[in-house]
Amino acid sequence: MAQQFKILIAGNNDPISSKGIDLLKAEPSFSVEVNMNLKAEDAMVEASRDAHAIIVRSGAKVTAKVLDAAPLLKVVGRAGVGVDNIDVPVASKRGVVVMNTPGGNTISTAEQAFTLMMALSRKTPQAHATIVDGKWDRKSFQGTEVYGKTLVVLGMGRIGAEFAKRAKAFGMRVVAYDPYLSKNRAESLGVELCEDLDSAIVQADYITMHMPLTPETKHMINAKRLASLKKSCRIINCARGGLIDDAALAEALTHGTIAGAALDVFETEPPPADYPLLKAPNTVFTPHLGASTEEAQENVGIEIAEVIKAHLLQGTVVNAVNMPNVDPKTLADLGPFLKFGELLGRLISQYAPARSNGVTISYSGKVGTGDTTLISRAVLKGFLERAVGPEQVNYINATGVAEGLGLRFSESRVPDASEFTDLIEVHATNGTETASIAGTFFAGEPRIVKVNGRHIETRPEGTLLLIENIDQPGMIAAYSTILGKHKINIADMSLSRNKEGGTALTLLTLDSTPSTAVIAELEAINGISRVHSVVV
Numbered sequence: 001m002a003q004q005f006k007i008l009i010a011g012n013n014d015p016i017s018s019k020g021i022d023l024l025k026a027e028p029s030f031s032v033e034v035n036m037n038l039k040a041e042d043a044m045v046e047a048s049r050d051a052h053a054i055i056v057r058s059g060a061k062v063t064a065k066v067l068d069a070a071p072l073l074k075v076v077g078r079a080g081v082g083v084d085n086i087d088v089p090v091a092s093k094r095g096v097v098v099m100n101t102p103g104g105n106t107i108s109t110a111e112q113a114f115t116l117m118m119a120l121s122r123k124t125p126q127a128h129a130t131i132v133d134g135k136w137d138r139k140s141f142q143g144t145e146v147y148g149k150t151l152v153v154l155g156m157g158r159i160g161a162e163f164a165k166r167a168k169a170f171g172m173r174v175v176a177y178d179p180y181l182s183k184n185r186a187e188s189l190g191v192e193l194c195e196d197l198d199s200a201i202v203q204a205d206y207i208t209m210h211m212p213l214t215p216e217t218k219h220m221i222n223a224k225r226l227a228s229l230k231k232s233c234r235i236i237n238c239a240r241g242g243l244i245d246d247a248a249l250a251e252a253l254t255h256g257t258i259a260g261a262a263l264d265v266f267e268t269e270p271p272p273a274d275y276p277l278l279k280a281p282n283t284v285f286t287p288h289l290g291a292s293t294e295e296a297q298e299n300v301g302i303e304i305a306e307v308i309k310a311h312l313l314q315g316t317v318v319n320a321v322n323m324p325n326v327d328p329k330t331l332a333d334l335g336p337f338l339k340f341g342e343l344l345g346r347l348i349s350q351y352a353p354a355r356s357n358g359v360t361i362s363y364s365g366k367v368g369t370g371d372t373t374l375i376s377r378a379v380l381k382g383f384l385e386r387a388v389g390p391e392q393v394n395y396i397n398a399t400g401v402a403e404g405l406g407l408r409f410s411e412s413r414v415p416d417a418s419e420f421t422d423l424i425e426v427h428a429t430n431g432t433e434t435a436s437i438a439g440t441f442f443a444g445e446p447r448i449v450k451v452n453g454r455h456i457e458t459r460p461e462g463t464l465l466l467i468e469n470i471d472q473p474g475m476i477a478a479y480s481t482i483l484g485k486h487k488i489n490i491a492d493m494s495l496s497r498n499k500e501g502g503t504a505l506t507l508l509t510l511d512s513t514p515s516t517a518v519i520a521e522l523e524a525i526n527g528i529s530r531v532h533s534v535v536v
Helices: 018-025 041-048 064-068 088-093 106-122 124-132 158-169 183-189 197-201 223-228 246-254 294-314 328-351 373-388 398-404 475-485 516-523
Strands: 005-010 030-035 053-056 075-078 097-099 150-154 173-177 206-209 234-237 260-263 283-285 358-365 408-414 422-429 434-442 445-451 454-458 463-470 490-497 503-510 528-535
Touching: 005 018, 005 041, 005 294, 018 030, 018 294, 041 064, 053 294, 064 088, 075 294, 088 097, 097 294, 106 124, 106 158, 106 206, 106 234, 106 260, 106 283, 106 294, 150 158, 150 197, 158 173, 158 183, 173 197, 197 223, 223 246, 246 260, 328 373, 328 422, 328 434, 328 445, 328 528, 358 373, 373 398, 373 408, 373 422, 398 408, 445 503, 454 490, 454 503, 463 475, 475 503, 475 516, 475 528, 516 528
Parallel strands: 005 030, 005 053, 053 075, 075 097, 150 173, 150 206, 206 234, 234 260, 260 283, 358 408
Antiparallel strands: 358 422, 422 434, 434 445, 445 454, 463 503, 463 528, 490 503
């Protein structure tokens, strides 16, 4: 008799589409329970005890307590993109696969953002309210056309590209800022590529946000940048709350620094009644409706049902956020290399030349004798996380995400050992500049052993500070003094030079991350040519 699987579709009044549910119920091996009253953690725990699979949207949380109480659980499916309502680290430790549906709401979110831009331009919600109130006031609602205006798209992933396509059809000039978008890809999309954020946004009549929320993108639109915008500029955000400093935006709108804002997402959701932004003029707000279309909900419901069914019946892994598509034995053998590969990818993404459009991974030694595809995808996943957000890239879709950004990817393998038994070296290039980081294992522990081809050795942990300078006396004392002044402790140090009196490279492991002001102070030291901080 075939194994029977219980699938719990859990939520808080937010079920997946009926077509997705019907697809699962049609499988004889599945017992499907739909429970939309699982807001409380204890209720979720009780409902999950005998579940082999759990499917949630955003209303139900799969916490560590839920995972620990479900010994039969094999997979958790998120009908949507964000997995912040799932404890992914605990799921990984438990051997539970976490899958999402990153492509199901692309069109709906792009359309919502475009709708908000048009509604903001023509003051549609405000005009509607006066009609309902029995008034007829045409003079108060003179709008502006988008035709011929400059649109700046921040983030040219799937949704940003769809928005740009629609904007071009409306006769807008489209400028894109995306640190991970190559010139070739920008040309294929028919948009102008801008090298940095500040020079992009000062051109804007409209700004639309399509970036992931990361430490680097949090408050990327802040008080200083708002002050630099045209007074006629209007901002649209259907991506993530926190990309804009909502308090600063409220001030800018109140004082007429910019012309308007349309938001589907907020730093605090739902925003409280006394939220300053709610009282700001020239605004259009919607309650996080980016994915709220019949088509999007149907798409993600069917998609998550299909991937859950395939995993339970065939063991297939698709759109997993925490493991590759690989059998258990191979995973056990490759596990340390996969984790180290992701780490190398994250490091080189922070050290790479601006607008890198190529990544090459070189293997030598025993690691080069087998199939390195999964390790390469791990490196690529780590590299791309800063570009699209960790929720959007995994072992399965990493190459597709890279292709979408115009990032060339290649690998080479040399099975003969060189100076190391195993060596993984990652190169990132923008055509004229190249950066590289290489690592190996010593006694089972990962080590960084080369930076830009220079031999240097350290554990990949904490904050790493790379300093390039003229090889002359007093340099170590100079930068150590500045770090000490700012109470930044040096945990480890490794030095390398190409020749006496030539160029020296220092790799410091720090207990805390230096601010941009500290970096600038270090760069100002006579003899230092480059300072770069990367966080492991």
